[in-house]
Amino acid sequence: MYWDKKGPDNTDATVKLALARASDLSVDHIVVASCSGYTASKFIGCPQKVICVTHHVGFLGPGRDEMDSATREKLQQSGIKVLTTTHLLAGVDRAIRNKFGGVYPAEIMAQTLRIFGQGLKVCVEVAVMALDAGMIPHGKNIIAVGGTGMGADTAAVILPAHSSNFFDTKVREIICKPRDF
Numbered sequence: 001m002y003w004d005k006k007g008p009d010n011t012d013a014t015v016k017l018a019l020a021r022a023s024d025l026s027v028d029h030i031v032v033a034s035c036s037g038y039t040a041s042k043f044i045g046c047p048q049k050v051i052c053v054t055h056h057v058g059f060l061g062p063g064r065d066e067m068d069s070a071t072r073e074k075l076q077q078s079g080i081k082v083l084t085t086t087h088l089l090a091g092v093d094r095a096i097r098n099k100f101g102g103v104y105p106a107e108i109m110a111q112t113l114r115i116f117g118q119g120l121k122v123c124v125e126v127a128v129m130a131l132d133a134g135m136i137p138h139g140k141n142i143i144a145v146g147g148t149g150m151g152a153d154t155a156a157v158i159l160p161a162h163s164s165n166f167f168d169t170k171v172r173e174i175i176c177k178p179r180d181f
Contacts (some may be wrong), residue, residue, distance in 0.1 A: 001013075001017055001175070001176040002176070002177060002178070002179045003122065003176065003177070003178040003179065004155055004178070004179060004180065005178060005179035005180050006117075006118070006147075006148040006153050006180055006181045007147070007148060007149060007150070007151060007153060007178070008147070008149070008150045008151025008152075008153075009151070009173070009180065010147075010152065010153040010176070011038075011039055011042065011147070011151035011152045011153070012042070013138065013176070014145060014147075014152040014153055014154065014175075015039070015042045015043065015145070015152060016177075017155055017175050017176050018030060018143050018155040019043075019046055019048075021044075021143060021155070021168070021175050022143045023047075023171070025141065025157065027048065027140075027141055027142060027143050027157070028048055028049055028140070029048060029049050029050075029051065029130075029136045029137070029140065029142040029143070030038060030043060030046070030048045030049070030050045030051070030132045030142065030143045030144075030145065031050075031051045031053060031123075031126050031127050031130045031135075031136060031142055031143070031144045031145070032050060032051070032052055032053070032126070032145040032146075032152070033052075033053050033054075033122045033123075033125075033126045033144075033145065033146040033147065033152075034052045034053070034054065034067075034174065035054050035059075035066040035067060035151075035165045036066055036067060036074050036104070036150075037052065037068075037071035037072065037074070037075055038150075038151070039145065039147070039151060039152045040052035040075055040080055040082075041071075041074070041075065042152075043080065044075075044078045044079075044080065044162070045078070048143075049079075049081075050079070050080045050081070051080070051081045051082075051083060051135045051136060052075055052080050052081065052082045052083065052130055052131045053083045053084075053085075053126035053130060054066060054067050054082065054083070054084045055087070056085055056086050056087060058082060058117040058179050064105050065069050065084070067082070067084070073161055081135055082172060083129065083130060083135055085129060085130070085133065087125065088106070088125045088129050088132075088163055088166075089106045089107070089109055089110035089113075089121070089125050090106065090107070090110070091106065091159045093095050093106040093107050094107070095107065095181075109166075110125075113125075116150050116177070117148065117154060117172075117177050117178060117181040118146075118147070118148040118149075118180070118181055119146040119147050119148050119153050119154025119156075119177055119181070120154050120156060120171070120174065120177060121146075122144075122146030122147065122154070123144035123145065123146040123154055123155070123156045123158060123171075124144070124156075124158060124160075124169060124171065125146075126144055126146060127142055127144040127158045127160035127169070128161065128162070128163055128166060128169060129163075130142075130160070131160045131161070131162055132162055132163050134153075136160070138162070139159075140159070141157050141158065141159050141172055142157075142158055142159075142160065143155060143156070143157060143158075143175070144156050144160075148181055149177060153176070153177065153178045154174075154176060154177040154178070155174075155175040155176050155177075156171055156172075156173060156174050156175055156177075157172040157175065158170065158171055158172060161170055167169075
């Protein structure tokens with residue numbers, strides 16, 4: 001499915017398609033990018049194991065966590081695991097760029113993935129982050145859900161590899177994404 005426009009207006013339909021494809025393929029794990037918890041909350045009650053990956057604390061400013069504690073608690077009580085950690089394709093490369101300028105390998109990789117859309121870059125990134133954190137099993141296809149800014153507009157079937165073997169990651173299927181990104 002291709003959305004005419006990017007953004008949060010596609011969230012409900014993206015979630016519906018992701019859940020349908022997970023059911024079709026008997027995929028047990030869904031990894032969803034959700035900084036505020038809004039998109040992750042759409043998966044409450046689904047039969048799959050859901051992992052919510054947020055921006056790292058400090059993304060919007062020193063010490064700032066975009067997800068309030070009540071939302072984090074609600075997600076966790078509903079069975080959704082929440083992972084808040086350094087971004088795979090930013091981290092210290094971004095710190096070097098911010099301090100000294102230039103472009104570094106992880107940022108080149110991120111920009112290359114953005115050729116397919118911001119949401120697909122996010123899907124790949126959060127899938128690998130969740131695998132590295134031990135929150136999803138190695139060697140299994142998962143459904144990843146991401147977006148362009150807020151909400152969700154992209155979903156994909158991904159076989160993630162650990163970050164140390166990042167280039168073994170496979171995007172098996174693109175379930176949906178925006179045409180205009």
